[in-house]
Amino acid sequence: MADILQILILGLALGGVYALMGAGLSLVFGVMRIVNLAHPSLIMMGAYVAFWGFRLYGIDPIVMLPVAMVILAATGVLLYKLVFEREAKSAKYSEMTVLLTFAFAMVFEGALATAFTNTQRVTTPDYAVDAIFIGNVFIPLGQLYAGIVSLVLIGALALYLKYSRFGYAIRATTQNREAAELLGVNVNFVGLVSFAIGLALAGAAGALVSFVFSFFPSKHWEWIAILMSLVVLGGMGSILGTVVAAYILSVVAAFVGFFFGATLSTLTFFVALFVVLLVRPQGLFGEKPELA
Amino acid sequence: MSLLTVKNVVAGYGDGPAILNGASVDVQPGKVHCIIGPNGAGKSTLLKAICGMLKIRSGEVTFKGESLKGLRPDQVLRKGICFVPQERALFPKMTVRENLRMGGFSMTDKRLLEKRIDEIEERFPILKERRDQHAGTMSGGQQQTLSMARTMILRPEIVMLDEPSLGLAPKIVQEIFDIIRVMAADGITILIVEQNALMGLRCADWGVVLDLGRTLFEGPAEEVLADPRIREAYLGAKKAA
Ligand SMILES: Nc1ncnc2c1ncn2[C@@H]1O[C@H](COP(=O)(O)OP(=O)(O)OP(=O)(O)O)[C@@H](O)[C@H]1O
Ligand SMILES: [Mg+2]
Numbered sequence: 431m432a433d434i435l436q437i438l439i440l441g442l443a444l445g446g447v448y449a450l451m452g453a454g455l456s457l458v459f460g461v462m463r464i465v466n467l468a469h470p471s472l473i474m475m476g477a478y479v480a481f482w483g484f485r486l487y488g489i490d491p492i493v494m495l496p497v498a499m500v501i502l503a504a505t506g507v508l509l510y511k512l513v514f515e516r517e518a519k520s521a522k523y524s525e526m527t528v529l530l531t532f533a534f535a536m537v538f539e540g541a542l543a544t545a546f547t548n549t550q551r552v553t554t555p556d557y558a559v560d561a562i563f564i565g566n567v568f569i570p571l572g573q574l575y576a577g578i579v580s581l582v583l584i585g586a587l588a589l590y591l592k593y594s595r596f597g598y599a600i601r602a603t604t605q606n607r608e609a610a611e612l613l614g615v616n617v618n619f620v621g622l623v624s625f626a627i628g629l630a631l632a633g634a635a636g637a638l639v640s641f642v643f644s645f646f647p648s649k650h651w652e653w654i655a656i657l658m659s660l661v662v663l664g665g666m667g668s669i670l671g672t673v674v675a676a677y678i679l680s681v682v683a684a685f686v687g688f689f690f691g692a693t694l695s696t697l698t699f700f701v702a703l704f705v706v707l708l709v710r711p712q713g714l715f716g717e718k719p720e721l722a
Numbered sequence: 723m724s725l726l727t728v729k730n731v732v733a734g735y736g737d738g739p740a741i742l743n744g745a746s747v748d749v750q751p752g753k754v755h756c757i758i759g760p761n762g763a764g765k766s767t768l769l770k771a772i773c774g775m776l777k778i779r780s781g782e783v784t785f786k787g788e789s790l791k792g793l794r795p796d797q798v799l800r801k802g803i804c805f806v807p808q809e810r811a812l813f814p815k816m817t818v819r820e821n822l823r824m825g826g827f828s829m830t831d832k833r834l835l836e837k838r839i840d841e842i843e844e845r846f847p848i849l850k851e852r853r854d855q856h857a858g859t860m861s862g863g864q865q866q867t868l869s870m871a872r873t874m875i876l877r878p879e880i881v882m883l884d885e886p887s888l889g890l891a892p893k894i895v896q897e898i899f900d901i902i903r904v905m906a907a908d909g910i911t912i913l914i915v916e917q918n919a920l921m922g923l924r925c926a927d928w929g930v931v932l933d934l935g936r937t938l939f940e941g942p943a944e945e946v947l948a949d950p951r952i953r954e955a956y957l958g959a960k961k962a963a
Contacts, residue, residue, distance in 0.1 A: 595827075598820065598823065598824060598827065602824050602827075605816065606810060606812065606814075609810070609811050610813075611795050612775075612795050612799065613796075613825060613827045613828065614799050614800070614827050
């Protein structure tokens with residue numbers, strides 16, 4: 431029984447981190463129809479921002495988190511202005527962005543490898559190697575903190591989208607771009623801000639990931655597969671769906687890992703990806719795909 | 723005395739060919755205007771050109787003596803012209819109340835907005851009943867009601883509706899036309915595009931026949947209904963007679 435509870439808690443803590451990793455990807459897809467294959471490499475940049483602050487100045491990665499968010503958001507504004515805004519009129523926008531972001535992922539990986547080498551890294555604040563016991567249940571503090579911070583950020587995003595005026599504009603643009611424009615929403619500006627928020631979330635996720643997983647520049651390829659499975663299971667563009675999918679898959683993966691070993695644990699995500707695409711391609715919360 | 727004049731407008735999508743090739747409409751204040759014409763005639767395109775979604779290549783669109791050419795959709799909206807596009811004008815995963823709030827997105831006075839929404843809810847009880855339900859889960863008729871009611875939040879001078887009866891059962895179509903009459907009685911000038919030409923013209927004061935991007939005829943709706951050539955070519959007179 432304690433085992434089950436233990437696995438469940440570990441799964442949920444990591445689920446929060448996965449949810450945060452996927453939330454930005456989902457937001458950007460929803461608003462912009464950009465399938466951002468560079469998203470995990472941007473999370474990686476966030477991780478290196480945290481690593482750099484920790485290694486050079488001994489700053490706690492959670493303290494570096496806002497810094498990573500700001501740096502990544504600024505990167506987002508720049509990328510959007512230089513690349514994605516210009517291409518927005520292209521009829522093949524979504525398809526094009528797949529190639530573009532794939533190229534960016536490789537560029538960012540190369541830049542990170544040049545700056546930080548391909549050595550495995552991890553930030554090691556005190557709590558990352560500490561744990562608490564509640565009864566027989568053992569909880570690593572690093573994962574617990576990362577899970578809580580993720581949940582707080584996702585909650586803040588949800589409240590912002592639900593209640594702020596700009597949140598209305600973002601949701602409206604996601605659901606019906608043309609109607610939003612007709613009602614006076616500046617959809618291009620919404621695109622810019624959403625892109626920046628999406629990348630800020632990637633930065634935040636990176637700072638948390640820096641003490642939860644070890645990382646090296648080319649590891650983002652592994653993450654993209656995991657994130658794709660979350661986004662597809664959740665339903666493309668549905669942030670709520672992505673978050674729910676992250677918790678479900680993370681818990682399932684934790685159980686699979688416990689009973690069948692770590693290798694099969696990661697496989698959970700890929701199997702889920704295939705099964706969802708075969709059985710319910712629109713995911714949990716997505717709309718039926720249109721025959722366009 | 724026209725409120726809005728569309729004169730010899732030429733427009734198209736992007737760099738593509740001209741879809742409108744001399745479209746003209748004379749919009750009189752407080753009247754209901756119905757644009758008819760076969761599929762692909764450019765009816766939707768005309769409404770899009772008026773509301774600023776398409777660039778007008780030549781010709782004129784004047785609203786109260788002011789040119790609307792080159793304005794963005796939000797600027798045209800602020801002048802008092804609301805456009806409800808064909809189908810899917812709503813935000814399906816926002817609640818009914820949130821959809822109404824989006825109708826007043828361009829308003830800066832939040833309190834006034836909430837007050838107007840309350841008024842709309844009084845006039846359309848179904849919207850009050852369904853206020854917390856996602857718009858996408860309502861029936862087609864209810865969704866169309868919401869789309870139309872939503873325009874009234876801004877107290878517009880002109881409302882343009884693209885095929886408001888599309889895909890609705892006959893009884894519901896009646897209800898939609900009743901709402902159009904209510905809006906007209908409120909003093910809102912209406913411009914509708916209707917596939918159901920007979921019904922549209924019967925509800926309208928003014929009829930416009932558009933084909934191949936060109937206005938072939940415009941005049942009082944009774945005249946359009948009575949014209950034998952128009953009846954035969956565009957109203958399926960053989961069936962209806
Ligand atoms: N987004 C678009 N891009 C390019 N061409 C378009 C676009 N929308 C419509 N067209 C073309 O413009 C022409 C007129 O279309 P429009 O939608 O205005 O016709 P309509 O009179 O509204 O017809 P319907 O009764 O079918 O709604 C058609 O030939 C169509 O192919
Ligand atoms: Mg049309």
